[in-house]
Amino acid sequence: MLRESTPQVRDNISAGLPDSNALERVGKWMALHDISQSTVVRASRLSGGAIQENWRLEMNDGVSYVLRTDADAAIPTSCTREEEFYRYRLAFEQGARVAHPEGFCLDRSVIGKPFFILEFASGITAGHLLARNDTYVPDRAALAFELGELLGVVHRTPANHARAVFGTPPQSAASASIEHIRRQLDGLSEPHPALELCLRELEVRLGGASDAVFSHGDYRTGNYMVDNGRVSAILDWEFSGWGHPNEDLGWFTAPCWRFGRPEMGGGGIGPLQSFLDGYQEATGRAVRPSELVDWQALAQVKWAVIALHQEQRHVSGAQRSLELALSGRLVSELTLEAMNLLEIR
Structure with a gap:
């Protein structure tokens, strides 16, 4: 790595x-x-x-x-x-x-x-380079397809194998994820009512989604390595566990992970449809872009809450870092984008 x-x-x-x-x-x-x-x-x-x-x-x-x-x-x-x-x-x-x-x-x-x-594996992870420099990504549709296919390989893990590592899956992976985010939000010293409002709306819309698969939990540009235009390794499995498959798809395709390339719905590096085609190739499951809008809103909220905790690591003095400090500056924009996505339908 x-x-x-x-x-x-x-x-x-x-x-x-x-x-x-x-x-x-x-x-x-x-x-x-x-x-x-x-x-x-x-x-x-x-x-x-x-x-x-x-x-x-x-x-x-x-x-x-x-x-x-x-x-x-x-x-x-x-x-x-x-x-x-x-x-x-x-x-x-x-x-x-x-x-x-x-x-x-x-x-x-x-x-x-x-x-x-x-x-040890070689490659580059920098999202701003992968999104904007065609030297690293000469065929964007092909890389997006490959990333969808590779995520599908993870999601098709047999349930009994995942159960041996994660235990019994929740009745509703979506509800479990939303409740987990809410607990992290409640653990902060200051209230964030706009994020609470988004979570409540997402709970109403997604709470009944019961599918659960081996989910990466942080599958996005920046957490995979590209070498000669292809993925050499998927990184950072610390958030993995049971999850609804659309949560990973929504996280990868959310506006917050496009690195200044809003037109590239496939993680900022390629077309959204190419990514979804690769996922279908691996899983047999066709996903329409419109199905992911609420999950993209969830991704915005999830990243906002993580950013708040990142900021707290710096403010508390536990780990002084300009990068961590600046994470907190993203929260307003992330929250606004989540609310805009929830207004699409």
Whole structure:
């Protein structure tokens, strides 16, 4: 897993990887668990990953891995690294295009907190580049089709396999998601009545939707890697679990994830219909664009609530970051777009 959106990296500077001793401990743990018998010679913080930390581990045999661990502060909607590791493994076993999950470490004596190791894959994730630079995406319809198809591979995971990781599915995946968002909103110190109004309207419109599938939960441009115009890996499974299939579709196609390309309904990188055609190819399920409008509104609300929690991580002092601080500035625009979408019908 490699994010090339920012060329700068920070070597061996983190609460998790402070010095060469930590690298030595990581190398020994990897050898003990038959991941690699080589020595870790360098650790570089990868760009991207607004919620968790990703580090490239370069071994003395020339092979690289990725170490994924907790950031200094988390948001309530994120699962643990142990849970995420097993979700990566479920996705990998079902044929999803993910980096191979090599192993999970709960032993805090290694770097001070849990982590897991992934294979290293090359590519670019930066949404603003993928949306606007045809060098990275020479065939936009083909990439959008592929992204729809890859999401369909995840959604067609047999229920018994998903149940082994997530437990019993909810009676209504849509209602469960809306209630989860409401709890996160209620946990904030300030009221947000416009978001509450949107959630109530969405509850009325979508609450009866009972289908539940293995859902990525954050499937969008920025959370997959593109190499030579094709997807090389789907990233960041920390929000995955049971979900209505349209929730992932609505999240990917929502206005908030088009990176300044509103005409590109397929995640800002390609035509919406190409994305839906790819999804139908993998699942046999045809979805009309009009079916996704309410789910896109839900995506706007969900991202607004996450942005509020991101801002709180900065304001509380738990993790000082300009990126996190600026997330809170998005909330008004996200809320207005959600209300506009809910007025379409």
